[in-house]
Amino acid sequence: MTPEQIQNAVETAISQGNLFPWWSYILFIILSGLASYLAVYLREKGKNLATKEDIGKITDEIEKVKLKYAIESHKFQVAYSGLLKKRAEVIEELYHLIVDTEETFGRFVGFAEDNPTKDKLRKEGGRLLYEFLRKYKKNRIYFSEEVCEKLKSYSDSISEVVMPFSFALTIQIEEGHFKDFTNQWVKSNEDFNKKIPKVRKTIEEEFRRLLGVEEI
Secondary structure (H helix, E strand, O other): OOHHHHHHHHHHHHHOOOOOOHHHHHHHHHHHHHHHHHHHHHHHOOOOOOOHHHHHHHHHHHHHHHHHHHHHHHHHHHHHHHHHHHHHHHHHHHHHHHHHHHHHHHHHOOOOOOHHHHHHHHHHHHHHHHHHHHHHHHHHHHOOHHHHHHHHHHHHHHHHHHHHHHHHHHHHHHHOOOOOHHHHHHHHHHHHHHHHHHHHHHHHHHHHHHHOOOOO
16 A cells, blocks of 8 residues: 555545544554555565565564554553543533522522522522532533533523522512512513523533434
């Protein structure tokens, strides 16, 4: 195989998404080079066949490269499996926080609890959201930028929907009256139920793909 053919084969593999560890390409090049060397060697022999000793030397070199490949491949598989396990643990923790945060703020903007209870829900929701943000920022290295943007979008969406009602509630509790309190309450409740589940769903889809539950 000529250098041009080797280059074309590697570039084709990359363009088709067949990505392997760097040493896989090196192995491919080495084995191709040995095969090319064998072909040249046999041609140089002319009409005479290579001796068993000649073939044996070349075979030994190929076996050494294959053994090195097997060792490196095993190391890669061990490291990669550990990475997948860690990312799965991070996904589980983040998703639990997403669900807990959504349920808590859902009750906060809901119509069931009275104002004193809502103040407790607001504080608990804020604590969960802060914990989610810290967990996400400390582990964003495990995700693509696209997934990170969707995680951040969840936090931003929660704040955008909840903050106006939180502000109105503070005035209502401290001053005992706020003429637009009920209107803001209704609006925040509608916005929350319309927007937040959709944002969560996009994150669920990404998590399923990363975990292999759904095909990419």
